Amino acid sequence: MNFLQLFGRLKSVVIGMIHVKALPGTPRSSLSLAQITEEACQEAEIYSAAGLDGLIVENMHDLPYVINVGPEITAAMAVICARVKQTCPLLPVGVQILCASNQQAVAVALASGLDFIRAEGFVFSHVADEGILNACAGDLLRYRKQIGAEHVQIFADIKKKHSAHALTADVSVAETAKAAEFFMADGVVLTGSATGLEADPKELEEVGHAVKIPVLVGSGVTLDNVQDYLAANALIVGSYFKKEGYWANRIDSDRVKRFMEHIRKLKE
Numbered sequence: 001m002n003f004l005q006l007f008g009r010l011k012s013v014v015i016g017m018i019h020v021k022a023l024p025g026t027p028r029s030s031l032s033l034a035q036i037t038e039e040a041c042q043e044a045e046i047y048s049a050a051g052l053d054g055l056i057v058e059n060m061h062d063l064p065y066v067i068n069v070g071p072e073i074t075a076a077m078a079v080i081c082a083r084v085k086q087t088c089p090l091l092p093v094g095v096q097i098l099c100a101s102n103q104q105a106v107a108v109a110l111a112s113g114l115d116f117i118r119a120e121g122f123v124f125s126h127v128a129d130e131g132i133l134n135a136c137a138g139d140l141l142r143y144r145k146q147i148g149a150e151h152v153q154i155f156a157d158i159k160k161k162h163s164a165h166a167l168t169a170d171v172s173v174a175e176t177a178k179a180a181e182f183f184m185a186d187g188v189v190l191t192g193s194a195t196g197l198e199a200d201p202k203e204l205e206e207v208g209h210a211v212k213i214p215v216l217v218g219s220g221v222t223l224d225n226v227q228d229y230l231a232a233n234a235l236i237v238g239s240y241f242k243k244e245g246y247w248a249n250r251i252d253s254d255r256v257k258r259f260m261e262h263i264r265k266l267k268e
Contacts, residue, residue, distance in 0.1 A: 020039075023061075057096075074101075099128065110148070157191060192219045215232050237259070
């Protein structure tokens, strides 16, 4: 299933982030899995009621992140994602498991009936705040094939946020996107340098001209700057939808409604 079939259109798709509370076994964990799951489903219902086009479930509260999480995180995310999908069966739902636990994300997507994953470290090695990430495209696509999950689309971050890119300073963001396309990503995700920080509209233009696969903007989109990103195929919005625009806060339903109303007016 391609992007158009999944979302029903090729432009101005809005995908809301569900940042699940810290999972059992992580340093900030304080809630039961049932409580975490219930809150995630409540957020999904808010997004669905506001008319968003899709959702991503992410374990963002599992600080500090580790590269390739343990089985307890994979199991918990499968339970949560399955319930979210059951709550919003008509919405495309994806998953991201931090940090760069992309094979685990594919497994969760298959087990819970999701449609896509967001992957970090897909092409080119770089130094992230969690450590050194090596490119995973070859292993990830072979794993997806092996478990029969080829319908699960992979949207790959390029020039991953919270990372140093000195190792690939001579590789432009457009060239990175082309490499991801060549390595069979289903779409690429352009971000700012950190969570909530704006992506560069000029880079969006460069990447859009460089590849034929969908380009998603993955950070920093707000009501005030969304017009700068309308050329993107999709906007992944997390921080702006939270109270006071801070990713760790609860969803502010009024912010979500205002944003979606604005998007509809811009499309008209």
